[in-house]
Amino acid sequence: MKIKNIAKSLSGVGGTLAVFVPSNAGLVIAADRRQTPKGIFCDGLEKILRPDQPARTAVVVTGLITLRDMPDLTGSALCDHLANTPAPIDFGRTTLAFLTAENTPVAQFDGQKFTDAVFGDVGPYLAAGKLSGLAGSRIAQILIASYDPVARTSSILAYGVDLTADRRFLVQPLPVTASTTLQGPSFNLDSERILLPFGEVPYLRQHVLSGHGQMYLTGAYSEFLSKTRVRDVEPSLAAAAALEVIEATAKTTEIIPAPSGIGGGSSALLLGEETVTLK
Template sequence: MKFEHDGNFQGMGGTLAVLVPSSSGLVIAADMRQTPKGTFCDGINKILLPTRPARTAVVVTGLITLQDMPDLSGHDLCEHLAKMPAPIDFGRSTLSYLNAENTPVADFNGQRFADAIFADISPYLAAGKLSGFAGSRIAQIIIASYDPASHTSSVIAFGIDLTIEGGFLLQPTPVTAATTVKGTNLGPASERVILPFGEVSYLEQHVLFGHGRMYLTGAYFQILLKKTVGDVGSDLAAAAALDLIEAASKTAEIIPAPSGIGGGSSAVLLGEETVWLK
């Protein structure tokens, strides 16, 4: 995905996120780099937690925010963007929706969510601020939750597209082959799975089957031996998820990623309680 345009708003984007369901919760890990105007802004947490519903998290990949970019570069640009809220911030919009609706992923209303996102961006669409993004997928919103009663992890993902004609589309995207309109639900008996989002092609080409494979440690290879979600402990899930993020970050120092991967890593466990692991 290209992250700069000659139109009005430009994007602050990036992100590699990895979700791993385990026997005692859902692990989410992400890198901490965003890339406006080709500048690396590091140390930015991308795993967002709403106040409610409980045990729920949000990650946005692609263009996380859209705004006018100042004539700054380097540290000055990163500092300015950190202080100035973007007019369009898909993470902020999603958290606002979740806090207001208090709806778990299993009962998520995609149409109401689409209406809420459209309400936030429609003034800028009407003003032509997003004309430079016509005909492209600008972002993907991943919402995940965990139900401790059934030991089930739920994931739903939405792609945000702008049509050539300037129209807006928000539509569910498949997470696994078992994805339904209600998203993807993974219980203890489900097949063990690792779910990457964002720079997935880069991860597959340059890490799993390329130069970066040398940076992977035992955690990733150990989890591949597990057959079901119930066989995967949360410690192993976290170690494997962070293993992939950190291997991709090291690889990106040698083979640049399209939108930048790096800047540190963070991880959270949605379990009986929500716990920051890193």
């Protein structure tokens, strides 16, 4: 693979708030629809991605979703360019291709093989020095979710994509919750009800769940907190609570700017007996 413009580092396009909520009929996933290149808001991006196979599986990438040479454009022209020009590194595209090719349940996911697939796409650009500007950072977080309708179990895998200060490229599994080592990455009907945010989580916790944005969390989220177990959470409530958290965060960013843009609308999906678009 020939890499052009070796001296120029690739820039990231990303920024996401995604929320996962296990329910008694499947896993609800919601996400905002804004990306923020060069400080410009580009809205309407679908961030909940679905592979051709396996069934009842979805992918969300937070952080820098893609890496590319950033054109000298601004405003809507930049947004149009990004929407219509494939990026050389696209973590969502890589993950979907891997899942479709493997076609195995998340329970049988081969993390090492996945790491090799991601490195296969990134390696040439890393060797060419095009990721040097990202050294010492977590580039992205890749979330892979699935639902088993027989066991009525939701599963979430999280992988951190890191470039260390000494420029070692790492793809490593991350705990989904503080109790991952005890609970595992799966949630059944008897699991405690839980709402799992990914992406701009520090901002969400500080400014929404414990700050200004609390004023916007007066409906579905409050009702969700009154539930005890996953079996008590209907998909409609899970979706309403997840979308309310995203909307509250978007409203809060209008008062207290977030590190990256959050907003631009939202979308929601249910991985259940069938995969259903909720919004």
